[in-house]
Amino acid sequence: MGEFDFSAIESKWQKIWERDRSFAIDNHPDPQRPNFYCLEMLPYPSGRLHMGHVRNYTIGDAVARFKAARGFKVLHPMGWVSFGLPAENAAIKKGIHPRIWTEENIAQMKEQLKSLGYSYDWDREIAAHRPDYYRWNQWFFLKMHERGLAYRAHRWVNWCSHCSTVLANEQVEGGVCWRCGNPVTRKSLEQWFLRITEYAQELDGYLPRLTGWSERVRQMQKNWIGRSEGALVKFPISDPPGGEPLEIFTTRLDTIYGATFCVLAPEHPAVERLCAGTPQEAGVRSFVERMRHRDLVHQDAQIGEHKEGVFTGRHAENPYTGKPIPIWVGNFVLMEYGTGAIMAVPGNDERDHDFATQYRLPIIPVVRPADPSTPAPAGKAYTEPGVLIHSGPHDGLTSGEAFEKLLALGEERGFARRMVQFRIRDWGVSRQRYWGTPIPMIHCPHCGVVPVPERDLPVLLPEDVVLSGEGGSPLASSAAFVEVACPRCGRAARRETDTMDTFFDSSWYFYRYTDPRNDAAPFASAAAQQWFPIDQYIGGITHAILHLIYCRFFTKVMRDLGLVALDEPILRLLNQGMVLKDGSAMSKSRGNVVEPDAMVARYGADTCRLFSLFAAPPERDMDWNEQGVEGCHRFLERVWRLSAPLFAPSSEPMPEALSEAETALRRKTHRTILRVTEDLDRRMHFNTAIAAIMELVNELSAFQNEGLETASRRACFREGVEIVVRRLCPFAPHFSEEVWERLGAGGTLARAPWPAPDLKLAEEPLLEVVVQINGKLRGKVIVEKGAPEQEVLELARNDPKVESHLQGRTLIKSIFVPDRLLNLVVRG
Ligand SMILES: [Zn+2]
Numbered sequence: 001m002g003e004f005d006f007s008a009i010e011s012k013w014q015k016i017w018e019r020d021r022s023f024a025i026d027n028h029p030d031p032q033r034p035n036f037y038c039l040e041m042l043p044y045p046s047g048r049l050h051m052g053h054v055r056n057y058t059i060g061d062a063v064a065r066f067k068a069a070r071g072f073k074v075l076h077p078m079g080w081v082s083f084g085l086p087a088e089n090a091a092i093k094k095g096i097h098p099r100i101w102t103e104e105n106i107a108q109m110k111e112q113l114k115s116l117g118y119s120y121d122w123d124r125e126i127a128a129h130r131p132d133y134y135r136w137n138q139w140f141f142l143k144m145h146e147r148g149l150a151y152r153a154h155r156w157v158n159w160c161s162h163c164s165t166v167l168a169n170e171q172v173e174g175g176v177c178w179r180c181g182n183p184v185t186r187k188s189l190e191q192w193f194l195r196i197t198e199y200a201q202e203l204d205g206y207l208p209r210l211t212g213w214s215e216r217v218r219q220m221q222k223n224w225i226g227r228s229e230g231a232l233v234k235f236p237i238s239d240p241p242g243g244e245p246l247e248i249f250t251t252r253l254d255t256i257y258g259a260t261f262c263v264l265a266p267e268h269p270a271v272e273r274l275c276a277g278t279p280q281e282a283g284v285r286s287f288v289e290r291m292r293h294r295d296l297v298h299q300d301a302q303i304g305e306h307k308e309g310v311f312t313g314r315h316a317e318n319p320y321t322g323k324p325i326p327i328w329v330g331n332f333v334l335m336e337y338g339t340g341a342i343m344a345v346p347g348n349d350e351r352d353h354d355f356a357t358q359y360r361l362p363i364i365p366v367v368r369p370a371d372p373s374t375p376a377p378a379g380k381a382y383t384e385p386g387v388l389i390h391s392g393p394h395d396g397l398t399s400g401e402a403f404e405k406l407l408a409l410g411e412e413r414g415f416a417r418r419m420v421q422f423r424i425r426d427w428g429v430s431r432q433r434y435w436g437t438p439i440p441m442i443h444c445p446h447c448g449v450v451p452v453p454e455r456d457l458p459v460l461l462p463e464d465v466v467l468s469g470e471g472g473s474p475l476a477s478s479a480a481f482v483e484v485a486c487p488r489c490g491r492a493a494r495r496e497t498d499t500m501d502t503f504f505d506s507s508w509y510f511y512r513y514t515d516p517r518n519d520a521a522p523f524a525s526a527a528a529q530q531w532f533p534i535d536q537y538i539g540g541i542t543h544a545i546l547h548l549i550y551c552r553f554f555t556k557v558m559r560d561l562g563l564v565a566l567d568e569p570i571l572r573l574l575n576q577g578m579v580l581k582d583g584s585a586m587s588k589s590r591g592n593v594v595e596p597d598a599m600v601a602r603y604g605a606d607t608c609r610l611f612s613l614f615a616a617p618p619e620r621d622m623d624w625n626e627q628g629v630e631g632c633h634r635f636l637e638r639v640w641r642l643s644a645p646l647f648a649p650s651s652e653p654m655p656e657a658l659s660e661a662e663t664a665l666r667r668k669t670h671r672t673i674l675r676v677t678e679d680l681d682r683r684m685h686f687n688t689a690i691a692a693i694m695e696l697v698n699e700l701s702a703f704q705n706e707g708l709e710t711a712s713r714r715a716c717f718r719e720g721v722e723i724v725v726r727r728l729c730p731f732a733p734h735f736s737e738e739v740w741e742r743l744g745a746g747g748t749l750a751r752a753p754w755p756a757p758d759l760k761l762a763e764e765p766l767l768e769v770v771v772q773i774n775g776k777l778r779g780k781v782i783v784e785k786g787a788p789e790q791e792v793l794e795l796a797r798n799d800p801k802v803e804s805h806l807q808g809r810t811l812i813k814s815i816f817v818p819d820r821l822l823n824l825v826v827r828g
Pocket residue numbers: 160161162163164177178179180181182
């Protein structure tokens with residue numbers, strides 16, 4: 001009957017798929033098969049796959065294989081986001097050229113991916129570090145520059161003066177440089193930015209349309225974009241009057257009578273001018289100087305921690321009260337947010353309250369709780385909206401009314417206006433690194449910044465750069481790269497030596513898969529039109545903000561360039577949970593890393609795939625538990641033994657008349673088809689789908705024990721086994737193919753259609769149970785005859801309508817009439 005030799009089976013089928021190009025897909029529309037774009041986030045080629053990858057790609061592959069079997073034409077590509085710091089570090093440490101290191105890693109990881117049997121169309125593979133890809137990064141950069149979306153500005157960076165290099169936030173460890181251990185300071189550098197703020201309103205406004213995304217990710221994006229409505233108020237300088245007034249953004253104009261001081265960021269351009277000539281000048285200067293030396297990481301960490309400040313010696317006039325208030329400089333105000341200046345209302349803001357208490361500044365509460373019987377909190381700020389007090393003619397107004405009235409007043413007198421502000425900043429894309437896309441710009445002493453003409457793309461990354469990890473941009477050391485004739489005037493000029501943030505590469509890569517070999521454009525619009533939006537995107541929650549905001553931004557820019565005709569690139573997004581070992585994340589330092597190669601060698605790819613889908617629903621974290629892996633392996637062995645007696649073609653037809661036991665088995669078989677389809681189609685709950693298949697296997701096993709002597713028993717049994725094998729195919733494809741072949745059923749399962757259930761058989765003995773809440777009809781559930789109350793209740797709760805009536809209410813009792821009715825009595 002043949003042993004279950006998984007490693008022979010797996011390599012056999014991997015070769016067949018490759019030989020037959022089973023997963024290659026073209027762009028021609030097929031009226032019989034609608035398109036489906038299934039995509040997993042592409043890896044950085046570190047050289048080895050980890051279990052997190054395995055889980056991510058196994059989920060994607062199960063979706064891709066399932067959708068293909070359901071009759072879709074599935075695009076399922078893979079590639080490499082292959083520029084980045086680790087390659088550069090490897091070059092510094094080991095003396096290997098980043099390109100060689102990267103290509104070797106790609107080759108290794110590709111083998112690993114193939115050993116797991118993923119159904120990728122490798123003809124569409126892309127890699128960001130290859131010129132045929134990154135030239136389109138440069139092209140996009142030029143297009144953005146043309147539209148004013150790419151520009152230069154100064155920004156603070158972490159700087160190690162010992163290594164004379166810029167450090168990423170991750171390279172600052174406890175305020176010191178990761179390489180040399182010297183304190184990190186800040187430096188202002190001129191860099192390239194993308195004007196993502198131009199699209200802030202739309203990026204925020206479209207979030208409610210992303211109904212295929214989790215609420216959690218949408219909320220994270222909303223917070224990151226940080227839209228707030230408020231007012232911009234001008235505070236004139238009062239001692240002596242004159243000069244530019246301070247501009248301050250506030251969302252709480254209703255509290256302006258309680259503004260007892262204002263605070264500027266240390267980098268605020270007015271600080272110097274304000275403190276000049278005051279007795280406080282020296283103190284302010286030394287404070288600002290000290291703040292300049294903290295690193296950026298530390299600065300972010302300081303928010304909410306130790307607040308520090310110094311009085312400038314000057315006052316501004318509150319335009320609403322006419323009263324002077326002192327101007328301070330404080331470390332908790334950031335130049336990057338708002339106008340870099342705040343009005344402090346210590347009576348109604350927690351942070352301002354702490355600061356005022358520390359420096360003995362006046363505290364005047366101006367908003368009290370709307371309900372007069374609620375006491376205002378003692379010794380701290382009341383921060384909620386409420387009713388105004390100590391606000392002159394505005395006492396008694398609600399916060400909302402006061403905001404509008406005060407705004408109207410300020411607008412009329414010209415010192416306030418309505419303003420919407422965003423927290424999101426423009427995207428700094430310059431990196432002082434070698435292993436990235438060269439920014440296609442030229443600095444000419446006569447013409448200024450000149451774009452490289454499109455016909456001269458790509459600007460190739462030079463090979464002859466010595467990487468030491470010291471100094472500024474490594475590209476500056478290549479004279480052959482740097483020295484160039486100005487495209488405008490022809491005189492000697494210098495190339496830009498910064499390279500692009502690698503998030504640039506991943507912001508549009510999924511369009512390239514639709515047309516990966518195009519050498520006249522990043523992709524043909526028609527090709528993108530075929531496949532977009534992405535039907536299912538799968539990747540870690542860690543990308544909820546940067547990557548998943550940047551790629552939305554790119555799509556909007558591409559739409560405005562006329563390249564694509566859509567507003568959002570991703571229809572449905574699944575963020576899989578982490579893979580843990582013994583309850584914690586796998587890490588070298590903990591010594592709990594499980595290597596995919598070792599697991600594949602020991603148990604086979606199918607077992608690893610099956611376990612990573614079975615252990616938990618995809619959004620949740622899962623624990624890599626070896627007993628569970630063994631359990632999945634035994635399950636496959638069991639299915640093998642179950643099918644082995646049938647390892648010969650059969651032409652026995654399904655007889656008309658069946659015994660009760662035979663009908664029951666067939667019913668179970670067809671219900672399993674229904675349930676698995678439902679679990680995959682609607683919820684992507686692979687774990688419950690696999691559990692349903694396991695249940696069917698139990699029944700088949702029991703049926704087999706009763707004997708398979710008659711033709712009708714054999715026919716019913718064979719039908720069940722065939723369904724098990726076909727249903728397992730998206731999860732354990734090599735195994736399923738092999739058993740399918742041995743069953744003599746003919747053809748391969750790789751792209752075979754998904755069997756349809758006999759609905760009549762599957763549904764016949766099902767009943768409808770009515771669900772009432774407090775006697776009112778709220779839903780119906782379909783169950784098997786004799787289903788217990790608990791099961792009915794669980795199914796009822798899956799119905800959003802029923803659940804909405806239960807939310808926030810207490811269940812007092814339930815009345816259950818089996819096979820007929822469930823009435824829930826609730827309160828609240
Ligand atoms: Zn250093």
